[in-house]
Amino acid sequence: MLLLIAQKLASIALLLVVVFSASFGLMRLAPGGPFDSERDLPPDIRQAIEARFELDQPLHRQYLSYLADVFLRFDLRPSFSYRDVSVNQIIAETFPRSAALGSAALLVALLFGLPAGVLAAARKGAAADLLLSASFALGLAIPNFVLATLLILLFCFVLPWFPVAGFESLRHLVLPALALGIPIGAGLARLTRASVLEALASPFVRTARAKGLAPRAVLTRHALRAGLVPVVTFLGPAAAAVLTGSLVIEKIFAIPGMGTFFVSSVMNRDYTLATGVLLLYFGLVAVLNALVDICLHLLDPRVELK
Amino acid sequence: MKLWRHRGARAALLILGVMGLLALLAPWLPLADPGAGELSDQLQAPRGLHWFGTDTLGRDLFARTLSGIRSSLFIGLLGALVSLVIGVLVGALAGFSGRLVDSLLMRLVDVLYGIPFICLVIFLLAVLRDHEPVLRAHGITRETVLYTVVGATTWLTMARLVRNEVVRLRGQPFVEAARAQGLTGSRILIRHLLPNALGVIVVALTMTIPSVLLYEAFLSFLGLGIEPPGVSLGLLAAEGVEALGPLHLSWWLIVFPGGALALLLLSFSLLGDGLRDVLDPRDGRFLE
Numbered sequence: 001m002l003l004l005i006a007q008k009l010a011s012i013a014l015l016l017v018v019v020f021s022a023s024f025g026l027m028r029l030a031p032g033g034p035f036d037s038e039r040d041l042p043p044d045i046r047q048a049i050e051a052r053f054e055l056d057q058p059l060h061r062q063y064l065s066y067l068a069d070v071f072l073r074f075d076l077r078p079s080f081s082y083r084d085v086s087v088n089q090i091i092a093e094t095f096p097r098s099a100a101l102g103s104a105a106l107l108v109a110l111l112f113g114l115p116a117g118v119l120a121a122a123r124k125g126a127a128a129d130l131l132l133s134a135s136f137a138l139g140l141a142i143p144n145f146v147l148a149t150l151l152i153l154l155f156c157f158v159l160p161w162f163p164v165a166g167f168e169s170l171r172h173l174v175l176p177a178l179a180l181g182i183p184i185g186a187g188l189a190r191l192t193r194a195s196v197l198e199a200l201a202s203p204f205v206r207t208a209r210a211k212g213l214a215p216r217a218v219l220t221r222h223a224l225r226a227g228l229v230p231v232v233t234f235l236g237p238a239a240a241a242v243l244t245g246s247l248v249i250e251k252i253f254a255i256p257g258m259g260t261f262f263v264s265s266v267m268n269r270d271y272t273l274a275t276g277v278l279l280l281y282f283g284l285v286a287v288l289n290a291l292v293d294i295c296l297h298l299l300d301p302r303v304e305l306k
Numbered sequence: 307m308k309l310w311r312h313r314g315a316r317a318a319l320l321i322l323g324v325m326g327l328l329a330l331l332a333p334w335l336p337l338a339d340p341g342a343g344e345l346s347d348q349l350q351a352p353r354g355l356h357w358f359g360t361d362t363l364g365r366d367l368f369a370r371t372l373s374g375i376r377s378s379l380f381i382g383l384l385g386a387l388v389s390l391v392i393g394v395l396v397g398a399l400a401g402f403s404g405r406l407v408d409s410l411l412m413r414l415v416d417v418l419y420g421i422p423f424i425c426l427v428i429f430l431l432a433v434l435r436d437h438e439p440v441l442r443a444h445g446i447t448r449e450t451v452l453y454t455v456v457g458a459t460t461w462l463t464m465a466r467l468v469r470n471e472v473v474r475l476r477g478q479p480f481v482e483a484a485r486a487q488g489l490t491g492s493r494i495l496i497r498h499l500l501p502n503a504l505g506v507i508v509v510a511l512t513m514t515i516p517s518v519l520l521y522e523a524f525l526s527f528l529g530l531g532i533e534p535p536g537v538s539l540g541l542l543a544a545e546g547v548e549a550l551g552p553l554h555l556s557w558w559l560i561v562f563p564g565g566a567l568a569l570l571l572l573s574f575s576l577l578g579d580g581l582r583d584v585l586d587p588r589d590g591r592f593l594e
Contacts, residue, residue: 146564
């Protein structure tokens with residue numbers, strides 16, 4: 001087990017170095033410099049700035065010293081566009097907001113998705129199932145930015161219950177979390193329904209039924225437990241979906257989270273900030289995927305660890 | 307045709323047919339110009355001449371939605387095509403060329419599955435944007451860049467499905483017969499294996515198209531995809547969000563383009579489900 005965890009960590013580290021190198025290469029390939037938008041910088045000031053960011057060094061030097069800073073000293077360097085703050089500081093400030101939004105959205109997805117999926121499976125073919133299944137399909141089809149706008153229209157303007165934008169209180173979190181969480185919950189519900197149905201059709205459930213166990217007990221004690229295995233698998237892609245969705249949701253609700261900073265940093269050629277956020281995103285998703293793998297192995301030892 | 311008897315697939319085909327035809331024929335229909343508007347008509351609610359209302363510049367939203375569907379579908383189909391080519395190549399190569407190549411390629415696919423591609427795509431599009439004059443000189447438009455990049459990141463499922471199908475088919479007697487006749491490996495692959503894997507490829511394609519559509523909408527919404535004066539469903543939704551304010555509840559600007567996008571996504575996923583049921587009865591149906 002320990003060996004496996006070490007192996008996973010090593011492969012994550014390798015992935016991050018690859019991502020780092022790719023983003024370094026891509027950014028340096030771009031023709032514009034990060035300070036092109038400054039009007040008429042005096043040459044000596046430009047030189048001083050470039051020296052500070054080591055832009056005057058040969059490329060391999062820049063690469064190696066940056067690599068050492070990031071991976072050995074965990075220093076993501078100062079931001080290019082927000083001159084006085086380091087990327088570490090920006091991330092430390094914006095990450096908690098994005099993490100709060102993301103976990104609230106996952107909570108919404110689990111709270112809606114799991115019970116709805118189990119209910120649809122238990123009532124398979126009945127009106128409740130058809131209605132629920134149709135709403136899952138609909139929830140999957142409506143893109144989260146459309147949902148977000150509809151929510152704002154309904155609950156901010158028509159019924160003034162929630163604030164439109166910003167990130168000060170819990171009330172600010174409700175609508176973004178719903179907009180981000182509902183489509184993911186619909187996917188989760190569909191998956192839960194399918195896997196519980198599959199479990200219900202399997203021999204061990206037939207045995208339980210043959211023993212005379214009440215239908216409810218069969219469902220909760222046997223089918224549900226087996227049916228939850230694929231649901232754990234879903235958490236990896238769900239984390240990626242939350243991350244993707246948060247890029248637009250943060251924009252719509254004007255939440256100063258990491259997604260907002262990521263998009264603007266890429267647009268402004270803020271190399272250091274973009275690289276830092278990119279590394280954090282990739283690391284986060286990779287760690288979650290590794291955790292899911294390990295959990296699956298613990299839940300069901302037949303699952304091989306890759 | 308069996309697909310026509312499948313209720314969901316039939317509805318999906320009808321919806322897609324109507325939307326596709328309308329969007330395709332839009333330039334020849336007697337509609338308002340999607341790019342020109344009267345400022346005196348701005349932000350009209352749907353009625354009379356403007357079925358879907360008008361936007362902040364007084365442009366007719368019905369015409370704009372149709373041309374949005376047109377360019378979104380265009381990018382969706384081409385992006386899916388790019389992903390089809392890459393996915394089939396990788397899948398066929400992995401399934402057909404021995405254990406070492408297979409395990410290496412599938413390992414790569416596994417690793418790529420765990421990557422948040424959207425960040426990479428955003429990164430790539432922003433960098434390519436800086437090269438735009440050079441690209442344009444070579445006749446590469448923004449649309450081309452968009453569907454190539456998106457297609458190049460959505461081929462994983464296709465590759466996995468094609469590989470599994472090729473591995474399954476490879477052991478069948480008809481392949482052995484072809485080999486006994488002295489056919490070369492590449493000929494067996496092209497003439498015998500891939501045509502038999504067509505069902506799987508088509509199903510995977512209907513699953514890829516909606517994800518490319520969604521990608522496009524998403525990127526255009528963030529301002530990294532199609533840009534004005536171009537029109538796409540994601541861009542229209544972004545304009546709708548911008549126009550929204552407590553003073554003018556311009557719901558039509560988000561409901562119609564968003565609804566069109568949702569309808570497209572829903573139809574493609576229904577079509578995919580129907581195709582899977584018809585082409586692959588092993589999966590699911592027999593269990594019930």
